[in-house]
Amino acid sequence: MNWGAIWATAGAVCAALFAGIGSAIGVGITGQASAGVVSENPDLSGKCLLLQLLPGTQGIYGLLIAVVIALNSGLMSGDVSALAANTTLGVRYLVAGLPIAIGGLVSAVYQGKVAVAGINMVAKKPTESGKGMVMAIMVETYAVLSLLISFLLVIGIK
Amino acid sequence: MIVAMKRLSLVALKSDQDKILKALQECGTVQILNIADGEVQDADADAINARIARLSESIGAVKPFAKKPGFLTPQKREMTLDAIREDVPKAEHAAGEIEELLHTQSRLAAEREKAVSTRDLLLPWQRLSVPMSSVKNTARVHYFIGLCASKDQPKIDEQEYLEAEYYNESATIPTILACKEEDAKTVQNFLKTIDWQDFVFPKTEGTPGQAIETLDRRIAEIDAEAQTVQAELEGHGDTITVLQNAFDAETIDADRLSVRADLAYTASTFVLEGWMREDEVEKTEQAIRAVTDAYSFEYRDPIEGEEPPSVVKNNKFVEPFEEVQTLYSRPAYGTIDGTPYMTPFYILLFGLMLSDTGYGLMLMLGSLVYLKFKKPTGMSKGIAKVLFWGGISTVFWGVLTGSFFGITRTDASGGVFTAIGRFFDRLGIFPAWIDPMQDSMLMLGLCFGLGILHIVAGYIVGAIDKFSRGDWKGAIFDQISWVLITLGLVIGFLPAITGMAGSPVSLPELVTRIALGAAALGALLVVLFKGREKRNPLKRLTSGLGGLYDITSVLSDILSYARLFALGIATGVIGQVFNMLSNMLTGASNPVMKVIGSIGCVVLVVLLHTFNVAINALGAFVHCARLQYVEFYGKFYESGGKEFTPLSYNTKHVQVSE
Numbered sequence: 136m137n138w139g140a141i142w143a144t145a146g147a148v149c150a151a152l153f154a155g156i157g158s159a160i161g162v163g164i165t166g167q168a169s170a171g172v173v174s175e176n177p178d179l180s181g182k183c184l185l186l187q188l189l190p191g192t193q194g195i196y197g198l199l200i201a202v203v204i205a206l207n208s209g210l211m212s213g214d215v216s217a218l219a220a221n222t223t224l225g226v227r228y229l230v231a232g233l234p235i236a237i238g239g240l241v242s243a244v245y246q247g248k249v250a251v252a253g254i255n256m257v258a259k260k261p262t263e264s265g266k267g268m269v270m271a272i273m274v275e276t277y278a279v280l281s282l283l284i285s286f287l288l289v290i291g292i293k
Numbered sequence: 294m295i296v297a298m299k300r301l302s303l304v305a306l307k308s309d310q311d312k313i314l315k316a317l318q319e320c321g322t323v324q325i326l327n328i329a330d331g332e333v334q335d336a337d338a339d340a341i342n343a344r345i346a347r348l349s350e351s352i353g354a355v356k357p358f359a360k361k362p363g364f365l366t367p368q369k370r371e372m373t374l375d376a377i378r379e380d381v382p383k384a385e386h387a388a389g390e391i392e393e394l395l396h397t398q399s400r401l402a403a404e405r406e407k408a409v410s411t412r413d414l415l416l417p418w419q420r421l422s423v424p425m426s427s428v429k430n431t432a433r434v435h436y437f438i439g440l441c442a443s444k445d446q447p448k449i450d451e452q453e454y455l456e457a458e459y460y461n462e463s464a465t466i467p468t469i470l471a472c473k474e475e476d477a478k479t480v481q482n483f484l485k486t487i488d489w490q491d492f493v494f495p496k497t498e499g500t501p502g503q504a505i506e507t508l509d510r511r512i513a514e515i516d517a518e519a520q521t522v523q524a525e526l527e528g529h530g531d532t533i534t535v536l537q538n539a540f541d542a543e544t545i546d547a548d549r550l551s552v553r554a555d556l557a558y559t560a561s562t563f564v565l566e567g568w569m570r571e572d573e574v575e576k577t578e579q580a581i582r583a584v585t586d587a588y589s590f591e592y593r594d595p596i597e598g599e600e601p602p603s604v605v606k607n608n609k610f611v612e613p614f615e616e617v618q619t620l621y622s623r624p625a626y627g628t629i630d631g632t633p634y635m636t637p638f639y640i641l642l643f644g645l646m647l648s649d650t651g652y653g654l655m656l657m658l659g660s661l662v663y664l665k666f667k668k669p670t671g672m673s674k675g676i677a678k679v680l681f682w683g684g685i686s687t688v689f690w691g692v693l694t695g696s697f698f699g700i701t702r703t704d705a706s707g708g709v710f711t712a713i714g715r716f717f718d719r720l721g722i723f724p725a726w727i728d729p730m731q732d733s734m735l736m737l738g739l740c741f742g743l744g745i746l747h748i749v750a751g752y753i754v755g756a757i758d759k760f761s762r763g764d765w766k767g768a769i770f771d772q773i774s775w776v777l778i779t780l781g782l783v784i785g786f787l788p789a790i791t792g793m794a795g796s797p798v799s800l801p802e803l804v805t806r807i808a809l810g811a812a813a814l815g816a817l818l819v820v821l822f823k824g825r826e827k828r829n830p831l832k833r834l835t836s837g838l839g840g841l842y843d844i845t846s847v848l849s850d851i852l853s854y855a856r857l858f859a860l861g862i863a864t865g866v867i868g869q870v871f872n873m874l875s876n877m878l879t880g881a882s883n884p885v886m887k888v889i890g891s892i893g894c895v896v897l898v899v900l901l902h903t904f905n906v907a908i909n910a911l912g913a914f915v916h917c918a919r920l921q922y923v924e925f926y927g928k929f930y931e932s933g934g935k936e937f938t939p940l941s942y943n944t945k946h947v948q949v950s951e
Contacts, residue, residue: 185911192863192912199866206705265620269922272915276856279916283859290733 139218142225143208146232147201150285154197154239154278161190161247168251172258182257182264189271190247193239196282200235203289204228224292231288238281246274295630295934297571297594298601303581304564305588310556312584313565314549314940320580321941322573324602326566327555338550341543348384348540351391351529358530365666368673369948374545377538377947384539387532394526398519405515411495412508417467418494418501420460425494425501428469435477437470442488452483467492537946545942545949552940568601568937595626603934605630613682614639616675621922623934629758631930635921638747639679642920644686645740646860646913648729649868651698652906653687656680670948680910683917694736694861695724698902699868702728706872708879729862734794737858744854745783747925748847752776755929766825772929774818779847781812816841850924856916864909871901 169183205211208218208228218225253267301323305313317323417440418425428436441449443464449457454476460467472480497504557564569577569592578590595601603623605615607630614636624630647653660681663669669677695702695717702724704714717723729736756772759765784800785808791798824836875897878890926932942949 188908188911189915192908195867195908196863198870199863202870203866265918268915269620269919272919275912275916276853276919279856279859282863283855286859286862287733287737290730
């Protein structure tokens with residue numbers, strides 16, 4: 136059994152799966168809030184949509200790390216001999232994927248909550264949507280940092 | 294630059310009030326302050342606001358039936374004030390009709406709802422073959438009408454003094470009981486012991502079956518009527534333009550009328566107080582002079598305690614970036630406008646976060662088309678221009694880092710994408726400088742370097758501002774000291790830091806020593822003078838040492854620029870993944886399938902890249918704004934300025950032209 140390849144696959148799966156779950160939750164709750172606001176004032180749908188998109192990026196970051204793991208480890212091309220020879224490599228891919236998996240999951244949920252608050256703000260003061268976006272982006276900072284460290288660790292595995 | 298404001302006091306004759314207010318509104322330069330004593334009831338203003346509310350409701354009602362504006366039609370149509378005023382009577386008429394139709398609509402809806410609920414009530418009683426009105430108490434017989442739970446039916450049958458009639462076999466059975474008048478009390482008590490619910494027939498003629506038929510006919514009639522109303526409403530769809538014009542014309546009048554309540558009055562004159570920009574004083578007075586010569590126009594500088602609105606003025610290039618600043622906060626009056634300093638950094642950093650030639654071109658073209666055809670005003674106009682400049686910068690960084698719609702020199706997506714990648718490779722100048730996927734440490738270092746530059750620039754802007762206001766202590770101890778610390782530490786430890794990253798930069802020993810010395814000097818300045826207001830030397834020293842702790846926030850500021858690299862990578866790699874996905878469609882060996890797959894590939898490439906550029910441009914816009922607000926403005930900017938809202942043509946649908 137090629138345990139190295141299994142570990143590396145687990146790494147890619149974790150990155151895409153958990154960050155994706157976080158984004159799904161974040162975008163989901165913001166979508167509900169948007170629908171409420173838009174039902175009162177359809178003109179605000181554009182502003183609400185922008186806020187709804189923000190917690191969606193973590194899922195993209197997770198996908199990105201998953202693809203880089205798959206490319207780098209040979210899972211994409213099917214050449215997994217290096218992983219078979221060295222199980223540690225596979226475990227390293229798994230561990231390197233964890234920052235964006237967990238950081239992405241948690242930050243997307245919280246970013247979603249901030250974006251919901253931002254959408255409620257837009258309902259009361261439509262001109263202030265920019266401030267709501269900046270508040271949400273403050274949370275995203277940590278997803279970006281997670282992405283960065285996952286990326287650097289993954290491409291560092293030779 | 295923040296524009297100086299003047300406080301205007303205008304006194305003129307009441308008889309000229311309308312003319313003067315009209316002139317000021319057309320001129321659009323004065324924000325009028327409320328100096329009235331007490332609330333004034335204004336019947337005209339109330340009437341016009343009621344008309345506006347009605348127009349707004351009519352617009353909402355006919356909007357679904359109006360022709361959708363084309364994708365490239367301007368946001369606001371250009372019209373003269375007289376032209377939109379002409380539409381007011383027409384719009385009033387239409388709004389009246391629409392209001393009537395809406396009333397009818399809601400009346401019909403209420404009536405239908407009532408008919409349906411009555412019909413539903415009667416449905417279980419269909420088997421009752423006598424008119425409902427005939428079931429009523431006589432001198433000898435007492436009737437009980439109600440719904441009885443089926444489990445209690447045997448109990449009723451057991452009562453000998455009762456005649457029962459059941460009208461169906463459901464869980465709650467419609468039942469009519471008859472008894473002798475003298476037994477009525479007993480029956481009432483008995484009914485309390487079982488699951489019984491009294492029922493009153495609705496006031497309808499005939500048997501339940503006949504009543505249901507009548508109601509069904511009525512519901513059908515209502516539906517037909519509602520359809521004609523709906524059709525008439527749809528016919529009003531074309532009037533939306535007229536309604537919108539009138540809405541704007543009335544809003545303009547309402548704005549002006551509402552100002553009347555802000556003025557102070559004597560027997561024959563009125564007094565108007567307000568703020569205007571120093572550079573528009575001339576224009577304002579001319580506007581008044583054009584309508585009357587009986588007035589007193591005086592203005593002065595703001596005095597202590599007054600808070601004038603904050604307006605910034607910049608050249609054409611910097612102007613759009615004012616919107617980015619306004620998203621954060623206007624500068625407090627009398628402080629410094631950050632826009633001109635922020636603009637170059639915004640453009641530079643925005644491009645670095647996208648860094649793709651293709652996406653840059655898309656942004657440039659997209660914002661140009663938007664500006665040309667939609668003719669946006671206000672904030673959307675500013676942001677479109679910001680995105681245009683961001684697009685140029687994105688192209689610039691895309692060339693430096695060698696990325697075109699996610700295709701790089703070492704592309705492995707296959708098919709035509711790899712072929713383009715090979716072409717870039719042969720070209721040799723794409724990337725022109727650095728391949729972030731290969732030299733990620735160098736790219737990260739570049740991002741931190743730009744960040745340090747940005748932060749230091751923030752400190753220097755603050756220092757210059759404080760010098761110009763005569764606060765040399767603040768400039769040296771709070772701003773320059775930090776420039777010394779930041780630059781000194783970075784240069785001093787550069788060999789060590791780069792050494793850790795694997796490619797040490799060697800600096801002459803003298804340079805690093807001077808740098809560390811400068812950092813030490815800066816730290817000394819902070820320790821000694823941070824608490825310069827405090828008398829007690831011990832408190833002063835602790836305040837100074839505490840100030841030195843800010844070094845951690847400078848460090849976290851610098852690390853925050855790592856997002857430049859991460860977002861740049863995200864855009865590029867996701868673009869590459871999309872290319873790879875699209876290319877998979879072309880893999881078929883059957884020639885027909887290959888053609889179909891290739892078409893699918895092209896469609897997919899366009900869709901996916903549009904998505905990628907949209908979501909990443911949004912990310913770049915907001916992340917870049919954050920770097921300005923937190924990391925840059927944190928060093929010098931004073932927020933909290935009030936918006937300048939002069940009396941002007943504040944329209945929603947029409948751009949008022951001369």
